Amino acid sequence: MMRHISLVLVGALFGAGLALSGMLNPSKVAGFLDLFGVWDPSLAFVMGGGVIANFIGHRIVTRRAAPLYEGGFNLPANRSIDARLLSGAGLFGIGWGLGGLCPGPAISSLLLVPGDAVLFVMMMLAGLAVGRMLTSGPAARPAPQG
């Protein structure tokens, strides 16, 4: 039971962090990306705080033999820097810059601004499905990281 409740609680902590940080506000995200306009550096603090907290804890957590509720840690094995990585990340940046929403904030704002967010998320899920179909060939599909 706790193994299921913990997932909801951790998801809620993530959603609350997104809400407090300003990541749910597309115009604030664009204000951060607008380096050549009037620049709002706030989101550098989101990324900095998130990476540092995770960096410190990750070393302690993965020293364990296994996570609390699973048999082992599921860490990405793919290290290749190839055309697929660059084209995918490049495309994502274009969509992020246009809409001001990345996947996490798009989901967490679904119940706050129903109209816009629902349309964005439906198209995002369609894009995810198409992208996975395009990239799942005979070669093994690498473990998604994000």
Next chain:
Amino acid sequence: MVIDFANFTPFASLIGGVMIGLAALLLMLSHGRVMGISGILGGIVQPSDRSDVPWRLLFVVGMLIGPFAVIHLLGRPIEIVPNTTGVLLPVAGFVVGLGTAVGSGCTSGHGICGLARLSVRSAVAVGTFMLTAVITVYIVRHVV
């Protein structure tokens, strides 16, 4: 460079960021999973294994309710101002989904998690999507 002090929220953003990092850490501690949202969603829309879907859905349920805790504590709604309207919004959504599926990650997976693991692959991905996002915003706000 001109700093937008009127909208600058260093403390709320830092605390929110630490909460996001702690969530990533707790998901690794409890279930041994990378907190990458595009990957978590991708495994729902196109599961490679049916038994792999429930944990993803439970996490998404949490993501939906989390913001309401902040609204309750702050006692005011969260400011949400759209960056684009009309046909560009669904186009942006589709491109975000397509790009994160092809590039195996987004801001959370490559950013918060990949950078914390000192993954060179993720650092290259973050540099790439930051660059194209900055160029896109430049074109939309200052050229078109």
